[in-house]
Amino acid sequence: MRRIGALVFEGFELLDLFGPLEMFGIHDEDFAPVIIAEGAGPVASAQGPRVAVDARLDAPPPFEILLVPGGRGVRREVGNARLTGWVAEAAKRAEMVLSVCTGAALLARAGVLDGRRATTNKRAFDWVVRQGPKVDWQRRARWVEDGHVITASGVSAGMDMSLAAIGRLLGKEAARDAARQAEYLPHCSPEDDPFARAEPAALRG
Amino acid sequence: MRRIGALVFEGFELLDLFGPLEMFGIHDEDFAPVIIAEGAGPVASAQGPRVAVDARLDAPPPFEILLVPGGRGVRREVGNARLTGWVAEAAKRAEMVLSVCTGAALLARAGVLDGRRATTNKRAFDWVVRQGPKVDWQRRARWVEDGHVITASGVSAGMDMSLAAIGRLLGKEAARDAARQAEYLPHCSPEDDPFARAEPAALRG
Known part of the structure; x- marks a missing residue:
């Protein structure tokens, strides 16, 4: 477990x-x-719904996988030294570090991505790049694996990245089974990034 | 709004x-x-994370769209007459009624789907069908629109259904824009149901 x-x-x-x-x-x-936050919560998402907090930054339980989401709140949190300091320490101890979308900016500001290849979402790409000048940013990638650190591009790419991580940890059949149960048709290759092109066919008018 | x-x-x-x-x-x-529940919450998901409750069943704010998710808790809630009674009343007042996965079983037990075409997920299909003998169940469909009631098949299909609903309410370009921002490659047709076939190519070993 x-x-x-x-x-x-x-x-x-x-x-x-x-x-x-x-x-x-x-x-x-x-x-x-385990949902972890600076305060006791609940914590409101960018879309409104609030999630209950299981543990606070100053007393987190042990965990093997660190997951950092993005969202508009990242613009504020990149300046939160307590948070990025915690991310730096947590990433050192973790077996695997995952970010989705602009969550990569928090990993970058924590120094976790220095010297590594990484990606983030398309719409905030240039801003995120400025948070990590020592990072080898990949503009075209559904997700990027560099050792134990995996960064996903925008929002939905987090599901593909997670299936890739499940594949590494439990085997490919376990990843396929998760996709089947969620009736999710995954992007199975990190290079399969339709949003790096001009416009995916499915979204043409 | x-x-x-x-x-x-x-x-x-x-x-x-x-x-x-x-x-x-x-x-x-x-x-x-607006997150609505029988009690004051927070309410634990099947996967563990808990969501904070904005309003209780006995004092809901007005809303135009009713959204009913599925999950293993549905097996218990189909026998909760207070909940299904509330769903029946709420569905009558709503401009649009949406369910995802086994959430269709709650709509069925509330009588909302009687005489309508509807779908649900593949893995619990036969069980859900038994909750609504007067429903015209569609085994092959990513989602089904019958008037103001839209039912999605398993889990991820809820995103495609939501984009279809956004398309109806705000226009197709608004739906495409949501998919783009979420970097989500949608199933754009309700008949595009890869999980009704033997095995999607992307999930073959």
């Missing part, structure tokens, strides 16, 4: 957090989430 | 609820969610 320490802050993006926790949660005999 | 009354109960499926609320939430000038 691996515990997933999922960091939340006011203005986190709903699907950045809950897309991955759905995919991992399908294998609930292997993964257990 | 339309309010989305999102019903939750212990054991709701994370992505059934938050996939749709992500898609609607991208247009937060047009949609505002």
